[in-house]
Amino acid sequence: MSRLHHTTSAACCCSKTRSGEKYTDPFKLGWRDLNGLYEDIRKELLISTAELKEMSEYYFDGKGKAFRPIIVVLMARACNIHHNNSRDVQASQRSIALIAEMIHTASLVHDDVIDDASSRRGKHTVNKIWGEKKAVLAGDLILSAASIALARIGNTAVISILTQVIEDLVRGEFLQLGSKENENERFAHYLEKTFKKTASLIANSCKAVCLCPRMPGPSGA
Structure with a gap:
């Protein structure tokens, strides 16, 4: 997680608004709640097969x-x-953050297969190292682990919202495979594709996390 400290320039932390007030770097603001993020994700990937475990953890x-x-x-x-x-961020809310990253990463593994990509984040892709068939399975496994973590939250509304993301990702990828001849239709096609492939995960993860403060406690109160 050390990259989180370096993803934005030092100037960002001390930049000023027009009123002269300083604002906080959002990455630093959220850092304490994400400490151990990737370690916790790897714990979700309970895999006995060494090769499949290495593939699934590759981007984490x-x-x-x-x-x-x-x-x-x-x-x-x-x-x-x-x-x-x-x-304070509740455990269920932090779980949604992990699940969002897992769904996103699973989509990256699958996208690289579709696009026949050879590199991502400065290293070879899963499909280039292990082959396309195994890469598809690794992406599926990450997605299944995310689904199990989602089920543990135990809130049907949250589950419904985040499973919609998975459907949107598939529909968005399918839309990307096609295009429209008419210029106006082409732009609308682009907006819909981009929402489903990228924005849906962000929007629906935020929507899901907003429900958690109102979730009933163990006593049902």
Whole structure:
């Protein structure tokens, strides 16, 4: 997770708004809630087969920007402050951050197969090292582990929201395989494709995390 400290320039932390007030680097603001993010994700990937384990953990090496988890925990903190004046991120909310990163990474593994990509994040892709067939299975396994983690949250509304993301990812990838001849239709096609492939995960993860402060406790109260 050390990359989180270096993804934005030092100037970002001390930049000023027009009013002269300083603002906080969002990556540093959300850092404490994501400490151990990739280690916890790897714990979710309970795999006995050594090769499949290596493939599934390949992109969870701490070198990603963790952009989506950062947005999720910041939204969680904002909601919690509004709902009960608490700055703490609940365990279920942090789980959503992990799940969002897992869904995103599974989609990257599959995208690289579709695009026949040879490199990502400065290293060879899963499909180039282990082959396309095994890469598809690795992406599927990451997605299944994310689904298990999602089921453990135990909130049907949250589950419904995040499973919609998975459907959107498939539809978005399918839309990317086609195009429209008419210029207006082509732009609408592009917007829909981009929402389903990219924005849906961010928007729905934030929507899901907003429900957690209102989730019933163990007593059902």
